[in-house]
């Protein structure tokens with residue numbers, strides 16, 4: 253398999269696709285492309301980017317091509333075993349899938365106003381009200397999952413899985429912009445950030461030379 257991703261410092265959807273590949277346990281080649289550099293427009297019009305019309309992540313696996321992070325999660329769950337990604341209990345899995353889907357389709361203000369930058373921690377500043385509403389919704393979802401299905405595990409549904417993968421870039425944003433989080437969320441965020449796959453990603457992001465100025469400003473600056 254070959255996974256094409258964008259900058260590890262900034263590309264949140266790439267992080268999700270990459271975490272899914274690591275979680276699958278399958279071997280894959282990783283190709284990191286610098287987004288928005290001088291070659292970006294030419295590169296994204298190439299054949300390897302055609303299926304996603306120029307967006308990352310894209311997973312190539314022989315004749316199969318999968319773009320869009322949530323589809324990559326599902327493809328790999330089919331291929332490597334659902335248990336690696338989703339809880340076994342039907343009710344837990346229903347909630348985990350709903351949370352992953354909601355993450356994928358929602359939270360536009362948090363995503364747009366607080367873009368991922370895993371190399372920065374900006375001084376705290378009062379977020380916009382629409383962002384606060386979305387952060388409160390994230391807290392509500394995490395609280396429900398942890399209380400109902402977390403058990404003795406550290407993650408939303410006990411073991412690390414698809415829901416954690418989809419929310420991982422939210423965890424990093426909450427840290428980067430020092431957004432207000434509920435007390436219960438801190439241990440969960442620590443568990444995500446200290447997961448070995450996240451540690452690998454964060455270390456690689458630190459090593460990246462590419463800098464995109466548009467993501468190097470605190471929100472609202």
Ligand SMILES: N[C@@H](CCC(=O)N[C@@H](CS)C(=O)NCC(=O)O)C(=O)O
Pocket residue numbers: 258262263264265266287306307308309319320321322
């Ligand atoms: N819904 C897609 C979103 C993919 C996406 O928007 N990727 C961004 C990088 S995080 C991208 O490729 N942006 C480059 C562009 O649109 O030119 C997914 O879940 O993978």
